[in-house]
Amino acid sequence: MRRFLAAVVLLTLPSTALAQTPCLKRAEAEAITLVALPDIILETGRVCTSLPATSLVRRTSGPFLDRYQAEADRAWPAARAAIAKLSDPRVSMLLLQSEYARPLITALIAPxxxxxxxxxxxxxxxRLVTLLEPLSPRNIAGIVVASLQHLKSEKARGTAAVRDVPDLPVCSAAER
Incomplete structure (x- = not known):
């Protein structure tokens, strides 16, 4: 099974034949973020076992996660299209139409x-999750993407503090 998953991941990565990987516009990046957030929250809860069980990130069900799951479900079509934009067109649409695509993608992103x-x-x-909890999942996705855009621009300027930030295919704020 792991070999199959690895093969699927390799097939969805951008082709080396592409001259340059396109960047994701804000709405596309937010859609992917929304789809990944429920798994990121759950995975954070598995890592942060020192937090009380009542902590929002430790909860494995309830209204908090339900809100994120509902938004992830609504965002999936747009996220799928955004992922296809970054993927090898020869295989991406076939793979992305599979019922296994979404759990596979979120299982790769969250860890x-x-x-x-x-x-x-x-x-x-x-503390951050507790402070941000009243905001809608869409607002949280917007904050995440705006932060990534800011980090990307700081890295492009050579800011040492963000040197280790991965190169993500998010368009700069100017390219939205």
Whole structure:
């Protein structure tokens, strides 16, 4: 099964024949973010076991996660199109139409993001999630994408503090 998943991932990566990977516009990046957020929240809860079980990121069900799941469901068609934009066109649409595409994609994204979380970060994450909880999932996705755009522009300027930020295919704020 893991070999199959690895093969699928390789097929969805941009083709080396493409001259340049296109960037995702704000709405496209927000759609992908919305689709990934429920799994990112759940994965964060698995990492942050030192937090109380009542912490929003530790909850495995309930109204908080239900809101994010509902928005993820609504965002999936736009996210699928955005992922296709970044993928090899010869295989992306066939793969992305599969019922396995979404869980596979979120299973790849969430650990990559949450894998950077240190247990010492969990208190800060808990505080941030608690403060942001009243906002809609769409607003949270917008904050995430705006932050990524800002980090990308800072990295392009050579800011040392963001040197290790991965190169993400998010358009700069000017390219929206």
């Amino acid at each position: 990559q993001i949450v894998g950077r979380v240190q247990t010492s970060d969990c208190g800060t994450i808990d």
